[in-house]
Amino acid sequence: MSRSDATLTNVARSAEVSPSTVSKVLNGRSGVSAKTRARVEQALRSHGYSPPGERHRQPFIELVFERVESVFAIEIIRGVQRAAVARGLSLVLSETGNRHTPGPEWLDQVLRRRPSGVVLVFSDLPVSAKERLSLRGIPFVILDPAGDPAPDVPSVGSANWSGGVQAARHLIELGHRSIAVIGGPNDMMCSRARVSGFRAALDEAGVPFREDALRWGNFLREDGLQLGRELLQLKDRPTAIFAGNDLMALGVLEAARMLGLSVPRDVSVVGYDDLEIAHWSGPPLTTVRQPLAEMGEQAALLALDAQDGALRAARVDLATSLVVRESTAPPPKR
Amino acid sequence: MSRSDATLTNVARSAEVSPSTVSKVLNGRSGVSAKTRARVEQALRSHGYSPPGERHRQPFIELVFERVESVFAIEIIRGVQRAAVARGLSLVLSETGNRHTPGPEWLDQVLRRRPSGVVLVFSDLPVSAKERLSLRGIPFVILDPAGDPAPDVPSVGSANWSGGVQAARHLIELGHRSIAVIGGPNDMMCSRARVSGFRAALDEAGVPFREDALRWGNFLREDGLQLGRELLQLKDRPTAIFAGNDLMALGVLEAARMLGLSVPRDVSVVGYDDLEIAHWSGPPLTTVRQPLAEMGEQAALLALDAQDGALRAARVDLATSLVVRESTAPPPKR
Incomplete structure (x- = not known):
């Protein structure tokens, strides 16, 4: 299905809504009930809707923290920023505010903003959110230093x-x-x-x-x-x-x-x-x-390189290394 | 002057360029030489061009660091993020890359992105950059923990x-x-x-x-x-x-x-x-x-509250406070 009016009409007819409601759902605009939205999304899928290509995405990458205060945050921001600069994108930071998974308002905002990719730190997404992002062709990767990734989402961790x-x-x-x-x-x-x-x-x-x-x-x-x-x-x-x-x-x-x-x-x-x-x-x-910085960079590049937003269930673990400073020495003689 | 075609034409005629060149200059798009741009900006000013109102700005605030790695960065990000959430905006982070003042590419990008406000950390802006931002109605505030603000730009520091x-x-x-x-x-x-x-x-x-x-x-x-x-x-x-x-x-x-x-x-x-x-x-x-977080928040709010991007030369110094932990005690008896 292309994005022509004719097919918007098809989807609208199947879902028993107006074409403008279908458009609202696709662009994450308000004024659509959750029930109607689910029906429209179902119709989009059953009509084999394929998401818009990369040219429809906005030139930024979105980095999502539970709380920006985390001691990890600055390193991760640095790495994602590096990837953004390399691809000529800007970096948008957002917070889910002490919730482990981003809520529905966050998702609506992301759909409106249409980023080129999303990196989520420490979070998993509910199945419905994954589907909604995929439907719009917005690729996402989970940065998971906790080492327990969901199997169906690309993620980056360390060894x-x-x-x-x-x-x-x-x-x-x-x-x-x-x-x-x-x-x-x-x-x-x-x-x-x-x-x-x-x-x-x-x-x-x-x-x-x-x-x-x-x-x-x-x-x-x-x-x-x-x-x-x-x-x-x-x-x-x-x-x-x-x-x-x-x-x-x-x-x-x-x-x-x-x-x-x-x-x-x-x-x-x-x-x-x-x-x-x-x-x-x-x-x-x-x-x-x-x-951490390399992990952020890698996660961002994985998201940006996803073809047409197709989710690839991949896991990348980057290598760790020992840094010897002054807190270790041979044991005391007994 | 409004943004109607007629007045674009006026400005174009004065600057001896096409109306589309005037539009390019206003939107920070490429393909205009520095010399032509200066002539167009001069013509805009002499025609009394007033920048577009708030409704033309995009719903984000831009936070600019020299380098995101600074030990101050995370606190400042947290504060600006707080202001962004309060106003329903997102936060875009950018870096000037080890230069004390942002370069011309950064400025072009900002003009294209049209943020609702800009907070610059530790940086001053060249006069020409100040004029270009003002002309587009993009308000900016300098976050200046170094305590040496330029007199003609609003800034936030501490006591x-x-x-x-x-x-x-x-x-x-x-x-x-x-x-x-x-x-x-x-x-x-x-x-x-x-x-x-x-x-x-x-x-x-x-x-x-x-x-x-x-x-x-x-x-x-x-x-x-x-x-x-x-x-x-x-x-x-x-x-x-x-x-x-x-x-x-x-x-x-x-x-x-x-x-x-x-x-x-x-x-x-x-x-x-x-x-x-x-x-x-x-x-x-x-x-x-x-x-630092409060300083970031204050700087963001100052920028967002500037009326139609009018620069107000103001300086806000927030209060400092003593935090007593365990590294101080009465002096040793001699």
Whole structure:
């Protein structure tokens, strides 16, 4: 079906509405009830409507956060901005406001704005939203650092398991044999993958995994502070602590400071993420770099390169890398 | 002059170009030489052209950074986003790419996009750019945390001098009488204002200003580290250090840590800005809060509320406030 008046008329007749209502639905304009909209969309699909080509899209890419305040936000914005500049597009930022999935008003706005592509951070979309975007030929990609992508949507993440392996190998090479772990939330796949990779590398090297020194936090500095204090006061004090993200690692640094322990002389600390703050802590943090800017760039390019908005269910995991700074050293002599 | 064909014709005749060239100039489209453009703009002005009203603007606000990576960026984005949501607009981010003032391509893009308002961070505009934006009725406001605004452009900053006073009063109340200062760049008005306010509060309280313990850094953590080491090794070691921004204060914390001094037991440290990292340092930083999000919001609202894009040369300085955390305490007993 082309966008000629004749076929708008066909769809309108099938859906028992006026042609202008069909046009309203296609352009996300208001004044159409949800029920009518669903009927029109059904008719569009059954008539084999194919969405307008790229020339109908506006020259910008839309980046959607739950909340822009996230510590990840600035890195991701930088990467998406890089892709936008490379393609001569501008970048529109929007927020879903503390909701995990964008609401219907957001979707209406996006349909009106007709971006060339959408990158959603940390969110999944309801099936109906996916269908509405696809129908209008607006490609979208999910940026998913949490490592648990919906199978039917293209998404970009990073290699969490390998990141855990890298952290463990570094500590093993330095000579550590008694290592504590503070994982992120137990129910997030990215936390589990990091701890699981860490454990696999210990197994491979024949270093015992200390079940008594495994804790699960909530990715907050306070968790690192509290659980770090606990671990550093164990009778058999670990010589190193691997924290599942940088914020918890900063908490461990603070716990050590409060207990009068020196990092890395008395205890080594490894973080995960390589946020900007990892450069600035005391001491600067050895950490596993999650390439957030590259992930943002990749997600944007995936969306922009989708042919006619066709959804390709693809998953790209970018490599992580270890960044050695000053928070790790050989274990103290006993 | 209205935008009717007749008057486009008038302007075209005066400028000795075709009406479509006049239209190109008004809409920032390409294919017009700089010379021709200048002639057309001159003709528009001499015919008393008044820019299109608000209804011709697109429903977004444009936020322009030199580089999005700045540590200030995320706070400012958050504030401008808040204003955009309040007015039902979306937010377009753009970068001038390491140049202090946006180049001509950026300006052409903005004229094509026709935003409802523009907020420029840390930048000034050449006179010709100001004139071109005004001619199209696109209001713009400069967000200027550096405290040195151009007199003919509306701008938003914060009360740097008062911030310095607040930092000094806090240390004086705790009992400090021997205080070092690491100012930001000597040639930036915001640094000078902070140090000058600090000094005024000492004077007022009859506490001597230690000229021997005044240093000027470059707003980097490394400056705080190096100058902090120097100050903490003075024979007459200061009991407190005021740093001109949070990054330098983090460097001072690191200097103390490396010298085996405890903050705040041996030395108190006060920063300036209250970036997110001030919560996360070891110990969390007492600092002067520069309300960056509120400044972004205010700048956006000033731009959006400008009547028909009329430039009002106004300066708004928002208040700073002291945030007391754990890096300050009474001086050690001698």
